[in-house]
Amino acid sequence: MLKYLEIADKMEAWIIEKDLSQGEKLPKLAELMELYGVSKSTIVKALERLENRGLIYQVQGSGVFVRRPKRADYVNLIDNNGFTADLPTHKMASKVLTLRKIKPPKKVQAVFGSEQTEVYEIRRLRYIDADVLCLEESYFRTDIIMYLNEQIAQGSIFNYVRELGIAIGFSDKYLTVKKLDQKTADLLGVKTGDPALTINEIYYLTSGEPFDYSTTTYHYENSKFFIQSNA
Template sequence: MKIVSKKNPVPLHFQIKEILQEMIENEELKPGDAVPTERELCEIQGVSRMTVNKAIMSLVNEGLLYREQGKGTFVAKPKENKEIAGLKSFSEVMQDKGLKTETRILFFQIKEATKRIQSVLNLSDYNNKVFEISRLRMSEGEPVAIETVWIPHNLCSDMDRQTIEGKSLYETFKNKYNYFPDKAKQTIEPIILNEDECKLLNQNENALALMFRRTTYIKGEVPIEYTKAIYRSDIYKYELVFQ
C-alpha cells in the first residue's frame, strides 16, 4: 500500500481515498475483499481515526465499498450498466439552454492508467498513459459539477493545458484532432459529497449529488475518453425522453 505524503497539499483523507480507490481499480482489492480496519489504516498511514473514517465513508458513499456491522468494510461488486441515450458535452447542454458557462481546470497531468481505466479505455500494458484532467464546471457563475476525464495519451499526444483552456473537449477532439464522438455509455447514481466536493460546489456537509460515469467512443468503437462527473442535485436533473 502506498503511503500518504504529509508535505502534499492534498488533504490526507483524500490521499487515502485515492490510494484505496487505486488498489480497487488495479484489482489489488477485489469485490468481496475486506479492506484494512480503520485502526490498521491509522497505523499504516500515521494519521488519525477521523481522517481514515472520512476516506472510508467517501468510498462507501460512491458505492466502491460497503460496510457490514460487526464484520468490517468490504469492496463492493461493480454495478450493472444501463445505456442512456444522448451525447452532448456540458458546454453544449448549457448553451442549448442559453446559459453562460465557465470551466476552471483544477489539475492537468499525464500518468499511467489504473487497471480499471486501462480496461475501460482498452489500453495495452505497453501503451497505458492517459491524460487525467479535473475541471470545475460553472453555469451563470455558480459551480455545478466536478468533472474528471481520462483520455488515451496516444490519441492526443501533443495536447496540453493550453489546448483545452476555455474550450469544450468535444470541440477540441473535432477541430484539432479530427475525432468525432459518435457513441457513449453512461451510468448515473446518487452519492453523498465529501468535504472537498462540498467546498468546491458550495454545498452543505453531506449534501446529495448525482455521479455520472461516461465512456465516449469514436468510429470503430475506439474509446476516446472516460469521465466521472459529480453534479449538484439541487440545481441539476436528468431528463429522458422516450419515443
C-alpha cells in the same frame, strides 16, 4: 459530414429558429426534398436521425411532428454534444484543477486495455453562469488525443476533439446517487453528506474504441437533466 447528418442538423436548427412546439407538424416529404434540395432517401434518413435523438416523432399515415422539452435549463442526457449545446442561454466556463499525463489508474486501464500506458488526467470545475454545475474528472487516451493544454481544457474539449477530425461515436453512462465526502463537497460548495448525482461515462470513437473515461459529480441544486426517449 454525411449529407443526411448535415440535413438533420439544418432541420434541428430550423425547428429551434422557428420556435416550433411539441406536436407541431413538419412540412410533407416532398416539400422537405424541395426545401433542402436533396433526395427522398436523404430526407428519410435525416428524419430517422432526428427521431432517434428524440427531436421528432412520426405517426404512420399522419405525418412528422416536433418533440420539444417544455422545461428550460435541463441537461440532455442522451445528446453527446456537451453542455454548451444544451444550455444555449447560459454562459459556461471551466476552471482547470489538474491537467497532466499519468499512468492510467486501474479502473481506467480496465476500460482502455492494459496496452494503454499513458493518459491525460483532467479535473475541472464547470460553471453555469456564476454557479458551480459539476466536478469532472476525465481520462483521455494520449495515442488518440495527442495534445491538450489548459487553454483547451478551459473550453469544450469535445469541440477541440472534433476539430482534430476525430469522430466521436457513442457512450455508456452509469448513474448513481450518493452522499458527498468532504473533499468533493468543498469543491462544489455544498455540505459534507449533501446529495449528488454521479455519472460515469465511457466515450467511444465511431470505430468502437474507447477514448475518454470520465466521472462527473453534479451540484444537486444547480443541475437538472432530461431524456427524450424513443426506444
